[in-house]
Amino acid sequence: MLISIGFNGFAQKEACHYSLSGSVIDEHDQSNLAYATVYVQELNRGVVADSTGYYSLDGLCQETYTITVSHVSCEPVTLRLEIKGNTEKTLLLEHHIEALKALTIVGLELSEPSAIQEHMGLNTLERYGSASLGDALKEITGLSSLNTGKTLVKPMVQGLYGSRIVIVNQGVRLQDMEWGEEHAPNVDINSAGGVQLVKGAEALQYGGDAIGGTIVINATPFVPDTLYGKAALQASSNGRGGLVNADVFKSSASGWFTKIQGSLKRFGDFKAPDYYLSNSGIFEKGISLHTGRNQSNRGFDLYYSLYDAEIAILRASHIGNIDDLVTAINSQQPQIMSDFDYEIGLPKQEVTHHLARLNYFRSYESGNRWQVQYDFQFNRRLEFDVRVGDDRDKPVIDLELTTHTLSGDLDLNQKGQFPSKVGLLYRIQENFADPDTGIKRLVPNYIRYELGGFITTRHQLSPFWLLDAGIRYDFNRIEAKKWYETSRWIERGYDTDFGDFVSEVLENQILVNPQFDFHNVSVSVGGVHHWGDKGKIRFNYTLAQRAPNPSELFSDGLHQSASRIELGDLRIEQETSHKIGASIASGTNRWSWEIAPYLNHINGFILLEPEGVEQTIRGAFPVWEYQQTDARIWGVDVRAVVSWHDNWGSDHSYSYIHGQDIMGDRPLINMVPPKFRNRLTFTLPQWHQLQIRLESIYNFEQNRYPNNDFEVFLPITGELQEVDISTPPPGYHLLNLWVNTTFNFKRQNEMQVGLAIENLLNTSYRDYLNRQRFFTDEPGVNFQLSLKYSF
Amino acid sequence: MRTWTPTILYLALFMACGTVEDPDPINQEEVITTVRVTLTPSSGPQVILQSQDLDGVGPNPPVVSVSGNLVAGSSYAGTTEFLDESQNPAEDISSEVEEEGDEHQIFYQLGGNAQFSITYQDQDSEGNPIGLTFDLQTGTASEGTLLVTLRHQPDKSAPGVSQGDITNAGGETDVAQSFEIIIQ
Known part of the structure; x- marks a missing residue:
């Protein structure tokens, strides 16, 4: 049996x-x-x-x-x-x-949690070592990204990104100012041991506000009494840079272990087929240290990581006013171009993220387990614009975000009918905006408190049915202190609605002390049913609530890279999502398939919408305001894997997503266009484990988009001009080739040699989900050589 | 659950005593609130064109004023100033534009039927115009607009740019203000 x-x-x-x-x-x-x-x-x-x-x-x-x-x-x-x-x-x-x-x-x-879980192993992650977490995640069907250029990649799960996604790094929920559209996760992909996309009841332990999904980055699992490690080198032709990464893991039979890892990544200007993307490079450094003792019934560990990146922002994407934007859109070429260099000039971002975690657990023969954890994060973000005079080298944004979290959880009743997990969390977060920038603070000083608790459980109904459920409650309080221009405070009508918040009045500015409380409840129920050898159906319903982030509440000013004035709203309430996901999978030994549809209905969906034009001395700027609506997002991910022959296989996937603003009766902005991916693989294990993969990706044109075009008076021509900021770029097709071989040496030592060619045909294209699509084409062909020695 | 009791107590205390310190107000630096073009004829009254936007990107639009009409067939010596009047005393940004002259250029464009021409009277370190001083020669009686644009990092070697044609200049706009001009 x-x-x-x-x-x-x-x-x-x-x-x-x-x-x-x-x-x-x-x-x-x-x-x-x-x-x-x-x-x-x-x-x-x-x-x-x-x-x-x-x-x-x-x-x-x-x-x-x-x-x-x-x-x-x-x-x-x-x-x-x-x-x-x-x-x-x-x-x-x-x-x-x-x-x-x-x-x-x-x-x-x-x-076997009911929600669809996807896992990405170390081998796959390593291929993206010189790229980013967001790039690697796109390997998973249904995941995409919102990019700012090539190096700032924000993961997107089923059309949602930023604060609607929870990223957990080494058991710590990442607090790295995820509210910014051009803020990429501050994680060194090379420090990860594996990545999982978690949805459903199990995800509730990480946070209740993951309306999109939860991405969990794991440490390398513990193995006693061993020593292993690796050194990797990747070199790319496009950007003329690459990566050096090394790690060593050592453990003793008594359970003591240490892992040390470090990486260095450097790229100069990337190149589109027809020109260099002037000022698009990156210099990224990461180190991590993991140590502790893991015994059979108890253990503790200490984890520390430092991520530090200096990221250039395309010079031509920094524009002065709408005239410049119109010029950029019409010319189809960057307005500032130069030859290749490694310099990270202006504009640029400098981000540093420290993460430290101390964890202690005990486990019992019954399978029950408890753990307590304290973690600390410090995130510093400097953004530099093109400025003149004495302020040339001063940042325009200088934010320090400090987060302390104390949490504990308990695995109960592990051998009973209802194995459960309960947990509590307390978090305190402080944001400090340095006034030395001489620029109005993008995000005000604030303190945020979070108190949460959850319980999840599962039940094996029969050998073929597994059910799971969970509930979570979070209390959020945010206390901010912010200076408003008096003219803006009145124009927003805050003087009548929020007069109580005012604590100081100067000539043109007004200091206010807003304090908001949010109570969020999340619930998840689901199940899995197996039949036959490979048949499986999963379904899941999740209710999630998310409190507005600081940008949605407090934004107030010119967003240079988007060439628009962005205004938050103190009246914004939390958003509530009802999501139903399902998947059905089956197959034989030779092929297998999976279809995974989902429907997400979000009440009070927070989005940025254009609301007219304001005149300034720089010219006219469109004004975008955060507003709330009801939204419905549905989609389906389909995948089939076929084994044609011992050596030949193929892998086909298709994703479709449909987002609608129900109240406004129009499509949602930034929805991922349909994507069709096909891969043909050839493997020859006898010859140094040769693997060859040819990949074709077809990204369709997005035909469903809101019309946010606006008319602006251009003094140069003396005419009203329609500014087309809405029309998505045409669809495109990319070919990628990847070859990998492994050479084995004595005592499990091995050397992997790989070659990848990205954008094989050097296709010129623009992507709807790249915020720089108004200014430049995407990078062209890239040859990447990878060497990895492991022992 | 006994282990939790002191923790919860500690947290409750912690929660009661956190406060946000009062932030200092920020006076925006290097903001151009005011552009002022002064046109001085060899004889007769000066004409001053000014646009002032004291709340920056705040909701109030700039206040634009033109002190008088120009006289047909006359020559005016022009100077353009950029000021930050949110500071007290006001900061003169034009001197910084002049210091970094090779990275800045001011363009003057005519709109409508206004009959006049402009000739640059200053040079950066490379011998290209900056545009802080210029000559304005009026033609026959007419009406139209003068658009004053300050560009940061224009390509001064591109065709026409050093003659004052903005078409190929590229770069980034710091100021763009339009004034109604009457020549009589």
Whole structure:
């Protein structure tokens, strides 16, 4: 009797159809260990061996996995295992207790949350080492990004980004000013051990306001008594730069471990097919240190990481007024171009992120576990514009965001009918805007308090049905102190609605002390049903509430890179999302497919809308105001993976998304156009594990967009001119080629050599979701050589 | 759950005592609030064209004034000043424009039927015009507009730019203000 129903035909690599099977046996007497558990840490899933100790796991990628084998009467054993094809492995356990009790198997699948989970392993992440987290995440069907140029990449999950996505790095919710459209996550992708997209009840432990989804970046799983590491080098022709990255992990049999990692990334100006993107390079540094002790029933760890990046912003995207924007749109070429250089000139961003975490856990034979964690984050953001005179080298934005979080959670009743997790969290966050910039603060000084609690549970109804549910409550208080121009305070009507907030009045400015409380409730229920060998249906309903972010409340001024005046609104309330997601998957050994539709209805959806034009001494600027509406976003992700022959396979995916502003009866802005991706792979494991992948990506033109065009009087021509800021660029097709080989040396040492060619045909194109699409084409062809030595 | 009790107490205390310090008001630096063009004839009254926007990107539009009409067939010596009048005393931004003359140029464009011409009278370190001083020669009686544009980092070597044609200048606009001109 084999009772394995693990299936993950859609893990994120071309070759994710490998199996791992074998027997679990006692190291001393070689007897088979019935009902032992084999658990894959990276995938959060495992199987229970049958009565003869035989186990089998499907859907594994060509990756290195961390596998924990446990049995009721043995010490658990964790080992790292590289999967290079269908693998047979005998797992040894040390058996202590003589008599094996008869076991009743309750949960066949150890953890199979109902919501769609996607996982990306280290091998895939490493390919994107010299790019960014946002670029890597696009490997997952349904994920995309909102870009500012090539280097600032904000992940988008099913059409939503920024504050609607929770990013958890090493167990810490990232607090890095995610509210800005041109703020990319402050994470060094090279410090990650794996990345998961989590939705549904399980995601509630990370936060209740993830209306889009939760991205969890994991540490490398712990393995006792080992030493391994790697050194990687990537060199790219486009941007004439690359990456150096190295890490070492060392652990002792008694559970002490240390991992040290460091990376350095440097690029000069990228090149579109016809010209250089003047001032588009990046200089990024990351280090991380992870140390602690992991024993079978307790452990602690300390994690620290530093991310530091200096990011150039395309010179031609920094424009003075609407005349300049009209010129840029009409000319179809950057207005400022120069030859290649490595200099990171103006405008630019300098961001630094410190993250420190201290965690202690205890676990019990019952499987129950508790942990407490304190984490600290310090985020500094400097933005430099093109300025004149003495202020030339002064930033226009200088913000310091400090966050302390204390949290604790408890895994309860792990062997009962309703294994549960409860947790509490307290967070205090302070933002400080340095007045030395000499520019009005984009975001005011504030303190934010957050107090939250959650409970999640799951229930195995039958061998084929698993249900899960969770509820979370968060209290949010924000206390801000902000100077308004008196003229703006009155124009907004705040003097009548918020007169109580005023604490000081100067000649032209007014100091106010707004304080807002938000109560957010989130609920998630769902289930998974398995049938046959590979059939699986999942469904999930999630209610989520999100409090407005500081930018939505307090924005007040000219947003240079968008050439518009952006105004927040103190009256904005929280938004509430009802999301239903489902997926159905099936297949055979030769092919598998998955269809995943979703519907997200958001009441009070906060969006920026154009509202007229204001005159300044620089000329006219359109005014965009944050407003609330009801929105509906639905979409479907479809994927099929086919194994044509031993060596040949293909992978096909299609994503469609439809966003509508219900109250305004018009399409939502920045919705991802349909995308059709096809990959053909050839693998020859006998010859240095050769893998060749040809990828074709067709991005359709977005035909559904709101018309935000406006008319402006241009003094130069003396005419009213229609400014077309709405029409998306045409669809485009890209070809990418990727080749990878591995050379094995003694004692598990190996060298990987890879070559990637991106935008093989050197196609000129613009992307609807790049905020620089008015100014420049996307980068052209890039040749990238990768070397990685691991031991 | 006993372990939680002191934690919760501590948090409750913590919560009661956090406050935001009063931020200092920011007086925006290097903001151009005012552009003033002074036209001085060899004899007769000066004509001053001024646009002033004291709340910057605030909701109030700039206040534009023209002190009088120009006389047909006359020559005027022109100077253009950029001021930050949100400071007290007002800061003169024109001197910075002059210091960084090779990175700035002021363009004067005619609109409507106004009959006059403009000749640059100053030079940057490379021998290209800046436009802080100029000559204005009026033609016959007519009406129209004068658009004053300050560009940052224009390409002064592009065709026509040093003759005052903005078409190929590129760069970034710092000021763009239009004045009604009557020549009689």
